[in-house]
Amino acid sequence: MGDEKLLEGIRVLDLTSVVVGPATTLRLVDLGATVIKVETPEGDVMRSLGGPSNTGHFSGKFLHFNRGKRFIALDLKTPAGLEAMRKLLGTCDVFVSNIRPESLARLGLDAESCRARQPALIHCNITGFGPGGPYRGLPAYDTVIQGASGITGLTLKRDGAPNFVPLLIGDHTVAEITAGHICAALVRRLRTGQGATLEIPMLETMAAYNLEEHLGPASFCPPLGKPGDTRVLDPHHRPVATRDGWITLTANTDRQAAAFLRTIGRHDLLEDPRFRTVADRFRNAKDWYGLRVDALRGQDTAYWLKALAEADVPAMPCYTLEQVEADPHLKAVGLLVQEEHPQEGTIKTIRPTALIDGKNYDPGPPAKPIGADTETVLAEAGLSAAEIQAALGAGTARTAKAGAQS
Amino acid sequence: MGDEKLLEGIRVLDLTSVVVGPATTLRLVDLGATVIKVETPEGDVMRSLGGPSNTGHFSGKFLHFNRGKRFIALDLKTPAGLEAMRKLLGTCDVFVSNIRPESLARLGLDAESCRARQPALIHCNITGFGPGGPYRGLPAYDTVIQGASGITGLTLKRDGAPNFVPLLIGDHTVAEITAGHICAALVRRLRTGQGATLEIPMLETMAAYNLEEHLGPASFCPPLGKPGDTRVLDPHHRPVATRDGWITLTANTDRQAAAFLRTIGRHDLLEDPRFRTVADRFRNAKDWYGLRVDALRGQDTAYWLKALAEADVPAMPCYTLEQVEADPHLKAVGLLVQEEHPQEGTIKTIRPTALIDGKNYDPGPPAKPIGADTETVLAEAGLSAAEIQAALGAGTARTAKAGAQS
Numbered sequence: 001m002g003d004e005k006l007l008e009g010i011r012v013l014d015l016t017s018v019v020v021g022p023a024t025t026l027r028l029v030d031l032g033a034t035v036i037k038v039e040t041p042e043g044d045v046m047r048s049l050g051g052p053s054n055t056g057h058f059s060g061k062f063l064h065f066n067r068g069k070r071f072i073a074l075d076l077k078t079p080a081g082l083e084a085m086r087k088l089l090g091t092c093d094v095f096v097s098n099i100r101p102e103s104l105a106r107l108g109l110d111a112e113s114c115r116a117r118q119p120a121l122i123h124c125n126i127t128g129f130g131p132g133g134p135y136r137g138l139p140a141y142d143t144v145i146q147g148a149s150g151i152t153g154l155t156l157k158r159d160g161a162p163n164f165v166p167l168l169i170g171d172h173t174v175a176e177i178t179a180g181h182i183c184a185a186l187v188r189r190l191r192t193g194q195g196a197t198l199e200i201p202m203l204e205t206m207a208a209y210n211l212e213e214h215l216g217p218a219s220f221c222p223p224l225g226k227p228g229d230t231r232v233l234d235p236h237h238r239p240v241a242t243r244d245g246w247i248t249l250t251a252n253t254d255r256q257a258a259a260f261l262r263t264i265g266r267h268d269l270l271e272d273p274r275f276r277t278v279a280d281r282f283r284n285a286k287d288w289y290g291l292r293v294d295a296l297r298g299q300d301t302a303y304w305l306k307a308l309a310e311a312d313v314p315a316m317p318c319y320t321l322e323q324v325e326a327d328p329h330l331k332a333v334g335l336l337v338q339e340e341h342p343q344e345g346t347i348k349t350i351r352p353t354a355l356i357d358g359k360n361y362d363p364g365p366p367a368k369p370i371g372a373d374t375e376t377v378l379a380e381a382g383l384s385a386a387e388i389q390a391a392l393g394a395g396t397a398r399t400a401k402a403g404a405q406s
Numbered sequence: 407m408g409d410e411k412l413l414e415g416i417r418v419l420d421l422t423s424v425v426v427g428p429a430t431t432l433r434l435v436d437l438g439a440t441v442i443k444v445e446t447p448e449g450d451v452m453r454s455l456g457g458p459s460n461t462g463h464f465s466g467k468f469l470h471f472n473r474g475k476r477f478i479a480l481d482l483k484t485p486a487g488l489e490a491m492r493k494l495l496g497t498c499d500v501f502v503s504n505i506r507p508e509s510l511a512r513l514g515l516d517a518e519s520c521r522a523r524q525p526a527l528i529h530c531n532i533t534g535f536g537p538g539g540p541y542r543g544l545p546a547y548d549t550v551i552q553g554a555s556g557i558t559g560l561t562l563k564r565d566g567a568p569n570f571v572p573l574l575i576g577d578h579t580v581a582e583i584t585a586g587h588i589c590a591a592l593v594r595r596l597r598t599g600q601g602a603t604l605e606i607p608m609l610e611t612m613a614a615y616n617l618e619e620h621l622g623p624a625s626f627c628p629p630l631g632k633p634g635d636t637r638v639l640d641p642h643h644r645p646v647a648t649r650d651g652w653i654t655l656t657a658n659t660d661r662q663a664a665a666f667l668r669t670i671g672r673h674d675l676l677e678d679p680r681f682r683t684v685a686d687r688f689r690n691a692k693d694w695y696g697l698r699v700d701a702l703r704g705q706d707t708a709y710w711l712k713a714l715a716e717a718d719v720p721a722m723p724c725y726t727l728e729q730v731e732a733d734p735h736l737k738a739v740g741l742l743v744q745e746e747h748p749q750e751g752t753i754k755t756i757r758p759t760a761l762i763d764g765k766n767y768d769p770g771p772p773a774k775p776i777g778a779d780t781e782t783v784l785a786e787a788g789l790s791a792a793e794i795q796a797a798l799g800a801g802t803a804r805t806a807k808a809g810a811q812s
Contacts, residue, residue, distance in 0.1 A: 004598055006590035023618075027583070031590040049684075051622040052630045060625035061635070064618040130761060133735035139720050147654035148722040150730035152645050154572035162645040162652050162724045165571050166560035166638055167619055176582035177433070181760055183589030184412035184437040190596040192410060197763050204741055204759035207730055211742075211756050212429075212470040213573055214727050216457040219466035221744060221752035224458045227727040229467070232572055239558050239568040246568050248553035278455075314545050316554040318568045321620050321633040324556035324613055329539035335610055336617075338627060346627035350617050353610035354587055355536060357603050 005032025005361060010186065012036065013092040014069065015085075015109070017044040019142075019168050020126055020202070021098035022065040023175030028094075028182065029068035029364055030352040036092070036377055037069045038085065040076070041398040043370040054344050058367060063341070064350055068364025072378070073371035073398035076107055080396040085109070088381040090118060093189075094182055098126040100137055111197040120195040122185045126178055130201030140202050145170035149206035154214065158233045170206045177205060231282070236289035239318045245301040249292070249308055249315035257281060259311040264295035341366045369400035411438025411767060416592065418442065419498040420475065421491075421515070423450040425548075425574050426532055426608070427504035428471040429581030434500075434588065435474035435770055436758040442498070442783055443475045444491065446482070447804040449776040460750050464773060469747070470756055474770025478784070479777035479804035482513055486802040491515070494787040496524060499595075500588055504532040506543055517603040526601040528591045532584055536607030546608050551576035555612035560620065564639045576612045583611060637688070642695035645724045651707040655698070655714055655721035663687060665717040670701035747772045775806035 010033040014025040022044070025035045037044075043057070044066075050059030072088075075081040086108075089095055095114060097104060104110045104125060111123040128140025143164060146152050151169065152162035178200045185196035213232075217225030231237060239246045251260040254277060261269050269275055269291075274284040281288045296304055301317055308315040319327065325336050325348075334351070341347045344366075351363040374397050378388045391397040416439040420431040428450070431441045443450075449463070450472075456465030478494075481487040492514075495501055501520060503510060510516045510531060517529040534546025549570060552558050557575065558568035584606045591602035619638075623631030637643060645652045657666040660683060667675050675681060675697070680690040687694045702710055707723055714721040725733065731742050731754075740757070747753045750772075757769040780803050784794045797803040 004594060004600070006587070006594045006602065008594070009597075010593070019619075027586060031587070051635065054626065054630070060622035061619065063625055064621065129735055130739055130759070132740075133738035135735040141656040141658075141720050143654045143656050144720050144722040147645060147652075147724040148730075148733060148735075150725045150727050151573070152652070152654065152724040153726040153729070156652070156724070156726060158572055159569075161647075163565075164638075164644060164654075165573070165575070166564055167557070167571070167575075167616065168638070169571070169573075169575065172615060172619070173579060173582065176579065176586060177760070180433060180582060180586035180589055181412070181437070181762070183586055183593055185762075187416070187589055187592045187596065188410060188412045188414070190593065191415075194410070196412065197761075199761040201739075201759060201761070203735065204739060207733075207736055207741060208756045208759050209578060210573065210727075211730065213425075213467065213578070215470065215754065215756070216466040218728070219469055219754050220460065220750060221754065224460070229457065232570075232574070238570060239553060241567075246553075246558070246562070248549045248558065248570075250547040250549050252547075314547055314550050316550040318553040318558040318562070319556045320559040320562060321556050321616075322624070323559070324554075324617065327554060327613075329535055329541040329554075329609065330613055332539035333536055333607075333610060334538075335613060344626060348621065348625050348627065350614045350621070353536070353607060353614050354583070355603075355605040355607070356587070356591075 006356060007031040007033040007183070010034065010094065011092040012094040012096060013089050014038060015095070015097040015099065016126075017098070018046050019061075019065065020171040020175050021096060022046070023172055024126065024178040025069065025096055026065050026067070027176060027179035030354070030361060031183070032361065035069045036088065036373070037066065037071050039071065039073045039370050041073050041370070041395065043073070047370075057369065058341070058344050063344075063347060063367050066367040067349060069367065070373040070377060071368045071371060072374045075396050078394070078396045080391050080394060082107065084378060084381070084383060084391060084397060086117070087383065088377065089114065089121070091381050092121075093186065094122045094124065096124045096178070096182070100139070101125065101127060102137060115195055115197065118195070120189060120193060122182060122189065122196050122198065124178060124182055124198040124200070126174060127199055127201050129203050130199065135203065142168045142170045145202050145206050148203055150210050150214075151206065154210070154228070154233060157228055158235055170202055173209060174200055174202050174205050234285050234289070236286055240292045240296045242296050242301045242304055243299055246318035247296070247301055247304055247315055248318055249313055251313050252278065254278070256313050260308070260313050263307050263311045263313065264291070266291065266295070337363070339366060343369060371398040372400040374399040412762060413437040413439035413589070416440065416500065417498040418500040418502060419495050420444060421501070421503040421505065422532075423504070424452050425467075425471065426577040426581050427502060428452070429578055430532065430584040431475065431502055432471050432473070433582060433585035436760070436767060437589070438767065441475045442494065442779070443472065443477050445477065445479045445776050447479050447776070447801065449479070463775065464747070464750050469750075469753060469773050472773040473755060475773065476779040476783060477774045477777060478780045481802050484800070484802045486797050486800060488513065490784060490787070490789060490797060490803060492523070493789065494783065495520065495527070497787050499592065500528045500530065502530045502584070502588070506545070507531065507533060508543060521601055521603065524601070526595060526599060528588060528595065528602045528604065530584060530588055530604040530606070532580060533605055533607050535609050536605065541609065548574045548576045551608050551612050554609055556616050556620075557612065560616070560634070560639060563634055564641055576608055579615060580606055580608050580611050640691050640695070642692055646698045646702045648702050648707045648710055649705055652724035653702070653707055653710055653721055654724055655719060657719050658684065660684070662719050666714075666719050669713050669717045669719065670697070672697065672701070743769065745772060749775060777804040778806040780805045
């Protein structure tokens with residue numbers, strides 16, 4: 001007892017590409033599931049569009065979102081490819097796709113068709129826009145979701161012009177929510193034997209995400225004020241420049257506020273009526289935040305981090321991407337591990353971060369070439385050696401070239 | 407068959423407050439679990455600090471992150487309060503907290519102590535910083551996590567100064583990941599009978615989130631370039647001003663790019679070598695993005711949305727927070743529902759967005775006063791009426807005042 005991974009033995013058929021779907025199934029990999037990634041014979045566009053790689057087939061983004069998976073290539077436009085897909089699906093507990101509903105139906109891979117053959121299947125589709133509204137079936141991009149969910153509007157309120165969160169926040173958030181729903185559906189299946197049909201619509205989900213945090217005073221009828229958390233959206237609430245960089249610090253409580261004033265040598269302000277209580281500082285946010293700007297620029301980041309730590313005021317450096325991995329905590333816990341990729345040479349892998357029964361699960365093998373596991377997986381699905389060879393010969397399935405395999 | 411919710415019958419004891427923990431257990435509520443929120447007799451600080459409310463006890467943020475839960479108030483500083491907590495824990499499948507490890511141990515509610523009494527328990531703690539690194543035990547704020555995970559550094563790269571994502575991205579993301587891990591642990595428990603000890607460290611998790619997207623060319627040894635997805639971080643990749651607002655549009659493929667040029671009447675650029683392929687447009691991103699800025703300011707948002715939809719170029723308005731709920735799709739699907747809150751009057755509730763077996767689960771009852779369910783829940787946990795009254799009398803437990811109850 002104790003060594004079985006949380007999702008050990010769960011088989012997931014993964015017909016997703018780009019980011020939101022692969023991030024969903026990456027989470028299932030991290031929890032211990034077996035994920036079989038189905039690519040077209042051309043492969044996930046993220047292999048090449050996700051940035052440079054030594055071979056041109058494994059961008060950094062592709063590597064990170066697809067480690068630990070098995071790789072099969074099938075041409076679903078051919079009847080034999082679809083038939084192989086269906087046989088494979090019969091060996092799986094979960095099917096995940098991020099395909100527009102009408103395309104999924106055209107392939108006969110919609111929930112109704114799949115669950116007619118396999119009622120206990122957990123069928124999950126990630127869509128841009130749910131049923132019942134005018135955007136149903138429109139393509140979704142992270143940018144479009146950020147605009148319509150009001151996320152770019154937050155920057156408009158704070159900075160005077162809308163801008164994107166510089167991360168694929170919609171893709172990444174919806175991926176985690178989808179993985180959670182799949183696990184919850186597995187819970188019900190284990191208790192009742194029943195499968196499930198899941199759809200996670202991105203716009204609705206990201207609008208809910210944004211409004212949970214920011215609807216605030218406008219949650220009441222009549223409204224008690226405008227929406228928007230004024231502390232988060234205050235233009236003065238931002239990282240502070242030091243002599244050689246930037247830090248972020250939080251001095252919210254009265255104790256932290258007093259400790260901060262002592263640290264910057266402003267004992268004269270300890271009794272200032274503008275800064276005495278949380279409410280006082282909130283009312284005088286501009287002056288309060290202004291203090292730190294004036295005070296911190298005189299010394300280096302290292303000086304302030306040490307002084308603030310001694311005063312027990314939470315503070316951290318604002319790292320550039322280049323600096324993150326050198327952070328002493330992240331280095332000590334070994335967030336990044338170097339490993340040998342058979343095609344790409346030495347790469348940096350980001351390992352799972354949760355502690356499960358006291359340890360981090362291992363990250364699994366690195367992402368493989370298109371079709372690397374095609375033959376093995378099709379054999380597991382019950383295709384004979386002759387059927388597999390026929391499919392490969394007809395271009396229905398693809399296997400990695402011998403020389404490119406690990 | 408078909409009517410049981412995914413997590414129906416799962417009981418969760420929720421010793422969390424503020425955002426990351428309550429967002430975790432909100433997701434479990436949405437999936438059908440019974441969540442019992444334990445507050446101190448003073449209540450979750452988010453009740454008042456999360457913004458205004460009619461009574462001062464139900465900020466919008468508190469309402470949204472705590473709907474559908476049951477509410478019990480216990481003073482864990484008293485032996486009788488702790489004893490009631492332990493009895494209650496014995497009736498639950500899952501325990502979630504966002505308390506620093508040493509404080510949890512002081513209460514005897516650390517995983518080792520709890521699982522010694524109850525081996526099948528799923529014990530989950532959300533921490534700022536995992537074991538094995540120098541930040542272990544430090545307090546975590548979303549700002550500090552954004553700084554040290556390199557998220558503020560993305561804005562530094564794009565805009566020349568670091569800034570926060572204007573959402574509690576660390577809290578919200580870690581919440582979804584935590585909920586997923588809890589569900590996965592329930593899967594293993596149903597298959598093996600085994601409980602689990604889970605810890606989700608925020609810094610590690612958000613650094614992984616950021617690096618998965620942005621480590622890119624620096625994922626290789628030697629590096630193939632600097633980290634940072636240059637498309638996402640291009641300063642010209644941003645929403646575009648129209649005559650009366652802002653829109654976001656994505657014209658990535660050659661077909662979309664040509665359709666966009668026709669829509670803005672620039673047929674003369676269809677064969678321009680700067681814009682012919684994805685690679686051309688990427689190399690000439692400044693010119694390419696500049697085109698839209700010049701073109702779109704001449705007409706209203708409504709004009710462009712219609713024209714771009716006809717050209718099959720993905721585009722959406724950039725809503726302000728005030729505008730989101732009036733979006734025709736979100737209105738049609740009924741994302742926000744009005745309901746009567748016993749203390750606050752009419753409120754807007756954000757309902758679950760996933761479609762499970764074809765429908766949205768209902769949002770559950772609105773958040774209740776501190777201790778509203780104390781007596782019922784303690785009776786369920788096996789305390790006698792006399793024990794409950796004694797606890798209430800001694801201030802160990804608290805019940806909502808009769809007049810304030812629903």
